Amino acid sequence: MSTVQEPTPRWSTLASKPSSSVIRDLLKLPAGVISFAGGLPSPEGFPLDEIAKACQTVIAKEGKHALQYSMVEGEIALRREIARRETQKGIPTEFEQVQIVSGSQQALDLIARIFIDKGDKVLVESPTYMGALQAFDLCEPEYVSLPCDTEGLNPAAFTEEVCRGAKFAYVMPTASNPTGLTISEERRKLLCEKAREYDMLLVEDDPYGELWYDQQPPASLRQWAPERVIRLGTLSKILAPGFRLGYVIAPADVLDKIAQMKQAMDLHTATFTQLISAQVFSEDLLVHHLPSVRERYKTHAKAMLDALEEFMPEGVTWTHPTAGMFIWVTLPEKMDATEMARDALAHKVAYVPGEAFYAGSAVEKNHFRLSFVTVDPERIREGVKNLAEVIRLRI
Ligand code: PMP
Numbered sequence: 001m002s003t004v005q006e007p008t009p010r011w012s013t014l015a016s017k018p019s020s021s022v023i024r025d026l027l028k029l030p031a032g033v034i035s036f037a038g039g040l041p042s043p044e045g046f047p048l049d050e051i052a053k054a055c056q057t058v059i060a061k062e063g064k065h066a067l068q069y070s071m072v073e074g075e076i077a078l079r080r081e082i083a084r085r086e087t088q089k090g091i092p093t094e095f096e097q098v099q100i101v102s103g104s105q106q107a108l109d110l111i112a113r114i115f116i117d118k119g120d121k122v123l124v125e126s127p128t129y130m131g132a133l134q135a136f137d138l139c140e141p142e143y144v145s146l147p148c149d150t151e152g153l154n155p156a157a158f159t160e161e162v163c164r165g166a167k168f169a170y171v172m173p174t175a176s177n178p179t180g181l182t183i184s185e186e187r188r189k190l191l192c193e194k195a196r197e198y199d200m201l202l203v204e205d206d207p208y209g210e211l212w213y214d215q216q217p218p219a220s221l222r223q224w225a226p227e228r229v230i231r232l233g234t235l236s237k238i239l240a241p242g243f244r245l246g247y248v249i250a251p252a253d254v255l256d257k258i259a260q261m262k263q264a265m266d267l268h269t270a271t272f273t274q275l276i277s278a279q280v281f282s283e284d285l286l287v288h289h290l291p292s293v294r295e296r297y298k299t300h301a302k303a304m305l306d307a308l309e310e311f312m313p314e315g316v317t318w319t320h321p322t323a324g325m326f327i328w329v330t331l332p333e334k335m336d337a338t339e340m341a342r343d344a345l346a347h348k349v350a351y352v353p354g355e356a357f358y359a360g361s362a363v364e365k366n367h368f369r370l371s372f373v374t375v376d377p378e379r380i381r382e383g384v385k386n387l388a389e390v391i392r393l394r395i
Contacts, residue, residue, distance in 0.1 A: 014138065029345070029350055030345070032348055033345060033348050033349065033350050034348060034349045034350070034375060034379050034380075034382060034383035034386070035349075035350045035374075035375070036349065036350060036351045036369075036370040036371050036372065036375065036380075036383060036387075037350040037351050037352050037369075037371065038371050038374055039177065039325070039326075039352075039371055040241070040371075040373075040374055041236065041237050041241060041325070041373060041374075042293075042296060042297075042300075042373040042374050043374075044296065045289075045292070045293040045296060046240055047239070047240075047280070047285065047286065047289045050280055050285035050286070050289060051239075051240065051276060051280065053283075053285070054276045054277075054279035054280045054283070054285065055276050057279050058272070058275045058276050058279055062275065065271070065275070066271055066272045066275045066276075067271070067272065068271060069267065069268065069271070070268045070269075070271040070274070071268060072259050072262055072263045072267065072268045073098075073099055073100065073255075073259055073268075074098070074099060074100025074101075074247070074268070074269060074274060075100065075271060075274040075275055075278060076095060077274075077275060077278035077279075077282070078100060078245075078274045078275070078277055078278040078281075079095040079096075079098040079100060079247075080095045080278075081277075081278050081281035081282055082095075082098050082100075082233070082247050082249075082281075083095040083097065083098050084281075085281065086098075086220075086233075086249065089209075089219065089220070090219045090220075090223065091219060091220050091222045091223055091226070093249060097249050097250070097252075097255070098247050098248070098249055099247060099248045099249075099250070099255050099258050099259060099262070100245065100246075100247050100268075100269045100274060101245075101246045101247060101248055101258075101262065101269060102244045102245070102246070102266060102269045102270070103234060103236060103241075103244045103245065103246045104205060104207060104232040104233065104234040104236070104246035104247075105131055105135065105246070106244075106246065106262075106265075106266075107232045107246055107247075107248045107258075108131065108132050108135035108136070108205070108232070109135045109138070109265075110248075110258050110261050110262055110265070111135075111168070111203055111230065111258070112135050112136045112138060112139045112141075113139065113261050114254075114257040114258060114261055115167040115168060115201075116136060116139035116140070116141045116167055117139070118139070118140040118141075119140065119141070119142055120139075120141050120142065120167045121141065121142050121143075121144060121165055121166040121167060122136060122141040122142070122143055122144070122166065122167055122168060122169075122170065123143075123144050123146055123158075123162065123163070123166050123168070123169035123170065123200075124136075124143055124144070124145060124146065124169075124170050124359050125145075125146050125148050125152075125153050125170070125171060125172065125176065126145035126146055126147055126148060126358060126359065126362055127148070127178055127179065127328075127354060127357035127358055127364075127367070128145075128170065128172070128176075128357060128358075128359060129170075129172060129176075129177045129178070129205065129357070130178075130356045130357050132170055132205065133357075133359055136170075141167070142360075143359035143360045143362075144162055144166070145358065145359050145360070145362040146158075146162070146169070148176075148179065148181065150181070150319070151181065151183070151184060151187065152173075152176060152179065152181035152182060152183040152184075152187070153171060153183055153187070153191070154187065155187055155190035155191045155193075155194055158191065158194035158195070158198065158200075160197075160198055163194070163195075163198035163200045164198065166200050167201070168200065168201040168202065168203050168230070169191075169195070169200060169201075169202050169203070170203045170205065171183070171191065171202055171203065171204055171205070171221070172204075172205050172206070172208075173188060173204055173206060173209070173217070173218075173220070173221060174206055174208050174209045174212075174217040174323055174324070175208035175209075175211065175212075175217075175321055175322070175323035175324025175325070175326070176324075176326075177207075177208070177324070177325075177326055177369075178326050178328050178352070178354070178357045178369035179319050179326065179328040180319045180320075180321030180323075180324055180325075180326040180327050180328055181319055181321070181328075182217050182218075182321070182322055182323060183218075184218065185218035185219070188218055188219075188221055188223075188224060189224050191221065191224075192221055192224035192225035192228075192229070193224070193225075195225055195228055196225055196228065200228070201228050201229075201230060201254075202221055202225065202228060202229050202230070203230045203232065204220060204221045204222070204229050204230065204231045204232065205232045206220065206231065206232065206233055207232075207233070207234045207236060207237050208237060208323055208324035208325065209233075209323070210237070210238050210290065210294075211237055211238075211293065211294060211297055211323050211324050211325070212294060212322060212323040213294060213297065213298035213301060213321075213322055213323060214298070214322065215322065217322070217323055222249065226251075227251055228251075229250075230248060230249075230250040230251075230254055231248070231249040231250065232246065232247070232248055233246060233247045233248075233249070234246040234247070235277055237325075238286065238290060238293070239277060239280065239286070243270075243273040243276075243277060244269070244270070244273070245269065245273055245274065245277055296373070297323075297324070297325065297373055299377065300372045300373050300375070300377060300380065301321055301327070301372060303372070303377035303380045303381065304327055304370060304372040304380050304384060305318075305320060305327070306381075307380055307381045307383075307384035307385065308327070308329075308384055310381075310384075310385075311384055311385045311387075311388035312329075312384075312388050312391070313388060313391060313392050313395055315331075315332045315395060316329060316330070316331055316332070316391060316395075317329070317330045318330065318370075325371050325372065325373045326369055326370065326371055326372075327369075327370045327372065328354070328367060328368075328369055328370075329351075329367060329368050329369075329370060330366060330367050331366040331367070331368075331391065331395075332366065332395060333366050334366070335365075335366045335391075335394060335395070336365045336366065337351075337353045337354055337355070337365060337366060337367055337368040338353040338355050338365055340353075340390060340391070340394060341353050341368075343390045343393070343394070344386070344387060344390050347386040347387070347389060347390050348383075348386060349383045349386040349387050349390070351368040351369060351370050351387070352368060352369045352371075353365070353367075353368050354366070354367030354368050354369065357369070
């Protein structure tokens with residue numbers, strides 16, 4: 001019998017690029033570990049009954065339409081509901097301004113493809129969302145990292161030199177991933193004024209804006225500069241990440257380019273989940289659901305903040321989020337949170353080392369991200385106690 005020769009893969013340059021495995025390895029968690037490393041929303045918050053009801057209505061009312069191909073821009077019913085919800089939040093929005101995408105992660109990819117050529121300047125917060133860096137990296141930009149302080153991105157970072165020629169600045173205004181920080185209204189306004197002054201686009205990524213604890217965050221950057229803000233939203237955190245539904249609200253010329261690019265990538269986003277979501281929104285099925293998600297996240301955040309206060313040694317600081325899912329911890333400068341992650345695992349607790357959230361060479365190693373929404377409050381306390389012991393041994 002002749003032997004079959006293994007094929008020689010002739011990978012593209014892109015596929016051949018080495019990708020960092022440090023974080024991936026760390027996240028392969030052994031059993032029994034209390035994981036603050038995940039970025040998933042709490043499945044306890046998935047509105048199963050509401051979705052089951054909407055699903056039945058869609059099948060009964062428009063089943064054939066729901067299973068058919070659709071338009072690249074997205075289903076009008078969902079675009080209308082999203083425009084209505086955005087308008088309710090204070091920014092008048094028409095459905096024509098809304099493009100549906102397969103999760104806001106796809107929006108990040110599309111934005112990279114329509115704006116970035118190799119070597120182009122892109123401004124990012126430091127630290128920033130790891131998934132945005134992964135999406136942008138494929139188009140090989142030159143990043144400029146904008147330093148953040150305890151109130152998030154400081155508009156003072158937008159100088160003429162920094163902004164000159166930049167394709168866009170990528171900003172998370174509310175409950176940033178990873179820091180949990182929310183940018184104040186005054187700073188939002190100033191960022192927009194600077195973007196106008198230096199003729200720059202702002203990509204506003206806002207997956208956590210509805211997950212506030214006590215008080216609604218300030219309005220979208222669109223309020224201050226609608227003509228230069230590309231706003232990304234998602235249903236992942238308020239409905240179901242498995243639906244893979246996000247949206248882009250942007251000026252018409254940007255939307256046109258996004259639609260053209262998306263057509264080439266995947267024709268359109270799944271019709272079925274779009275219609276189910278439109279149904280959920282049109283019947284206001286989330287009216288009771290969203291407040292309970294907010295309450296749960298607030299309780300978990302408090303449990304973690306209380307535990308940090310109780311157990312962390314002197315010299316360790318952390319952010320105090322008012323929305324979202326993350327707390328950012330800063331160790332004394334000499335410490336390395338990537339190295340320490342292995343000790344933490346030995347003490348049955350996991351986090352994401354901060355280095356994953358920095359662009360290019362602007363890496364700081366003395367931070368880590370804690371996610372608290374998928375761990376019960378008693379386990380949060382136990383996990384933070386373990387973590388504090390690990391830190392105490394190294395400090
Ligand atoms: N942006 C940020 C800041 C995120 O945290 C996430 C999810 N972790 C996304 C975008 C992607 O979300 P999705 O694709 O599920 O909409």
